[in-house]
Amino acid sequence: MTYLSMIFFQIVAPILILLIIGAILQKKFKFNLKALSHLITYCFMPVAVFMNLYETSVNLNVLTQVAIFIFLFIGANIILSHYIAKLLKLNRTESAVFKNSVVLINSGNYGIPVAQLVFQTQPIGVAIQVILVIFQNVTTYTYGLYNLISATKSGIEIVKDFVKMPILHALIIGVSLNILNIKLPETLVIPLNHIADGFIAIALITLGAQLSQIEIRTIINKTIIISCFTRLIVGPALALLVIWILGLEGVVAQSLFIASAFPTSRNSSSLALEYDVESNIAAQTVLFSTIVSCLTVTFVIYLSTILFG
Numbered sequence: 270m271t272y273l274s275m276i277f278f279q280i281v282a283p284i285l286i287l288l289i290i291g292a293i294l295q296k297k298f299k300f301n302l303k304a305l306s307h308l309i310t311y312c313f314m315p316v317a318v319f320m321n322l323y324e325t326s327v328n329l330n331v332l333t334q335v336a337i338f339i340f341l342f343i344g345a346n347i348i349l350s351h352y353i354a355k356l357l358k359l360n361r362t363e364s365a366v367f368k369n370s371v372v373l374i375n376s377g378n379y380g381i382p383v384a385q386l387v388f389q390t391q392p393i394g395v396a397i398q399v400i401l402v403i404f405q406n407v408t409t410y411t412y413g414l415y416n417l418i419s420a421t422k423s424g425i426e427i428v429k430d431f432v433k434m435p436i437l438h439a440l441i442i443g444v445s446l447n448i449l450n451i452k453l454p455e456t457l458v459i460p461l462n463h464i465a466d467g468f469i470a471i472a473l474i475t476l477g478a479q480l481s482q483i484e485i486r487t488i489i490n491k492t493i494i495i496s497c498f499t500r501l502i503v504g505p506a507l508a509l510l511v512i513w514i515l516g517l518e519g520v521v522a523q524s525l526f527i528a529s530a531f532p533t534s535r536n537s538s539s540l541a542l543e544y545d546v547e548s549n550i551a552a553q554t555v556l557f558s559t560i561v562s563c564l565t566v567t568f569v570i571y572l573s574t575i576l577f578g
Contacts, residue, residue, distance in 0.1 A: 276574075277567040280386045284379070284473055285563050291477025302482075305475045309468075314377060315439035316461055317468040318399050322443030323453070325392040331521055335397055338525050339404045341511045346372045346504065347412065353499060357492060365416040366537070366547040370496045370554045371504070373413050373534040376405040377436075378472035379559070380531045385469060387527060387570060388520070397524040403440055409536045476559075479535060483556040492550065496533070497558040501565040505530045509576075523577040530569035532558035 294300065350371035354364040374380070380398050388394025446453070453461075508529030512522050533555050541551035 273567065273571045276570050277563075280383065280570060281563050281567045283386070284382060287470060287473035288477035288480065288559070291474035291479075292481035294474065295478035295481045300478055302475070302479055305471075305478065309378060309472055309475055311435050313464060313468040313471050314381075315435040316464040317381065318402070318436055319439040319443040320461055320465040321392065321395050321399055322440060323446050325396040325447070331393070331397070332400070334515065334517055334521055335400050335525065336404075338508075338511055338515060338517065339401065341515075342508055342525075342529065343372060343404070343408055343412075345507050345511070349503065349507070350499065353495065357495065359492065362546050363492065363550070366541055366551045366554070367492060367496055369413050369416050369537040369541070370533045370551065370558070371499045373409055373537045374405055374500070374504075374528070374531045375534045375555075375559070376402045376528060376531060378476050378535075379562075380528055382469040382473055383527065383531070383566065383570075384524065388524065391520050394520050394524040397521060398528055399440070401525075401528050402436065405534065406434060406436065409534065413537065476535065480556050480559060483552045489557075493554050493557055496554050497561055500533055500558055501530060501562055505565075505569050519577060523573045526573045526577065527566070527570055530562070530566050532562040 295302075347368070350368040353371075354367050357367070359367055376398065381395070381402065384395045384398035445451075505526065508526055512526060517525065535555050538551040538555045541547055
């Protein structure tokens with residue numbers, strides 16, 4: 270077995286299997302996806318984020334490197350998607366969905382599980398992915414909402430929604446306890462570890478259940494294919510360029526490179542549905558990019574070990 274196939278079968282295939290399990294269970298039992306989404310948003314993901322940051326030391330230099338990378342990478346994707354949308358002559362609503370599909374990345378319930386599998390012995394890799402999730406959420410509720418602007422929510426309400434996000438509170442508390450070197454009692458740590466350990470399975474099964482409701486019939490069209498190519502191929506290429514420009518190396522460079530290859534965020538579909546802007550195309554893009562990412566993410570992980578391992 271080659272190293273490339275080993276990466277697929279040990280990292281990507283388990284994710285794909287959990288997605289399929291979620292899709293099968295959803296077809297049979299018709300889960301309340303909103304309830305499952307709340308369970309992840311308000312319990313599993315915040316606890317997983319908290320435990321990772323509570324137990325991992327991230328120095329200021331690494332935080333600075335990650336912040337600069339994210340600013341340049343997201344900026345480049347915003348500019349690129351804007352001009353591609355113009356070249357494709359998309360109308361206003363199609364353009365908004367296309368740009369979100371390129372810029373908004375599934376760093377949460379796809380990215381963190383991948384990072385936890387890849388960086389099992391290097392917690393800093395997972396910590397960097399957690400930081401990326403925060404930045405992606407900021408991008409989603411600023412740039413993403415700007416693209417799908419609606420009269421139903423004002424700028425102040427958007428800020429209030431962001432401040433209420435449990436993952437933000439988990440980040441602050443986890444970092445604070447880490448810096449202050451405050452130790453939690455084992456009675457609390459044990460159940461928190463149990464919840465954190467369950468995050469991968471619950472997040473991916475839920476994502477599979479969500480994707481199973483998307484119609485595949487009209488999934489193959491020019492806009493969706495170009496969107497996925499830009500997100501999954503051009504995105505990592507841009508990230509590699511930024512990494513080289515910044516002179517990043519080791520686990521930091523590897524983690525950022527892998528994170529750039531994740532598929533379109535399910536939030537891009539959720540926002541499109543909430544604001545009634547080309548929601549079918551948005552959902553189909555999420556499904557298609559998630560399926561194709563099984564191959565592209567495998568290759569990017571393999572390439573990252575060659576370049577930065």
